[in-house]
């Protein structure tokens with residue numbers, strides 16, 4: 001049976017007082033290792049974000065090359081430029097700092113022209129379904145790393161270009 005939204009005095013009837021609390025669903029899921037297409041682990045113990053080792057990537061844009069560390073916590077958009085400058089509004093090419101191989105592309109991101117959703121693999125083999133995905137702009141809502149399965153669903157109708 002639906003609850004009435006307002007009580008007899010016309011006040012919003014809130015079933016439970018709202019208080020600050022930690023939702024169990026908010027528990028962090030952290031990736032301990034992710035791999036480039038050639039099988040190098042991108043998680044760096046030398047760079048931490050939010051207390052966890054971060055995903056270290058090279059980037060190449062109009063402002064030159066650099067390195068950026070991304071949070072390894074799923075859904076966390078935090079990042080830190082370690083070296084170089086990211087150009088605002090531009091989607092750099094992201095690559096492995098060990099071998100220089102660009103990350104595989106899952107599909108386009110609608111946030112800006114040239115932005116793509118890229119993959120990093122959870123195992124040294126290139127399986128797009130066992131991967132994380134994030135937007136190469138590093139600036140839009142899709143820039144936080146998520147499981148690739150969720151990203152693939154969001155890209156329904158597009159083919160994985162591996």
Ligand SMILES: [Zn+2]
Nearest residue numbers: 036040096099
């Ligand atoms: Zn590599």
Ligand SMILES: [Zn+2]
Nearest residue numbers: 109111135140
């Ligand atoms: Zn985007």
